[in-house]
Amino acid sequence: MDDVCHCGRSPVKKTSWTDLNPGRRYSSCARFREVGGCMYFSWIDPPIxxxxxxxxxxxxxxxxxxxxxxxxxxxxxxxxxxxxxxxxxxxxxxx
CATH class of the missing domain: 1.20.5 (Single alpha-helices involved in coiled-coils or other helix-helix interfaces)
Incomplete structure (x- = not known):
């Protein structure tokens, strides 16, 4: 797993609570999904x-x-x- 996202920031670790990935941890840029934001996204946990x-x-x-x-x-x-x-x-x- 990378320690730095594409825009040079430290990625944020979060947990997905969607029906497809309940409790699955991932890492993404703090600006992920913002207009003009970094698109860094990486799963930490394997698929369930x-x-x-x-x-x-x-x-x-x-x-x-x-x-x-x-x-x-x-x-x-x-x-x-x-x-x-x-x-x-x-x-x-x-x-």
Missing amino acids: CARARQIIPGLLKRVNRLEGDLGRRNFREKLLWMLLIVSWIVMYLFK
């Missing part, structure tokens, strides 16, 4: 097999959905704790 290409997008969607559910449940738990504490304070003040 067809079966992995089918499975990984579904797994990523599932993980994202579960992380969203977890975030909502954590928010609800904090809210319920705050309501419990407020109810204890109100009961203590008006006893």
Whole structure:
């Protein structure tokens, strides 16, 4: 792998999350796809097999959905704790 792109800059390492190349790392110029920019692009990882290409997008969607559910449940738990504490304070003040 080259340490310098065609325009003399250090290439940026990124990860592709497309359905065709999920999780596959690549190196490109920071100005890649800009008008008049450098067209340097190089894959770091080898291509993944067809079966992995089918499975990984579904797994990523599932993980994202579960992380969203977890975030909502954590928010609800904090809210319920705050309501419990407020109810204890109100009961203590008006006893």
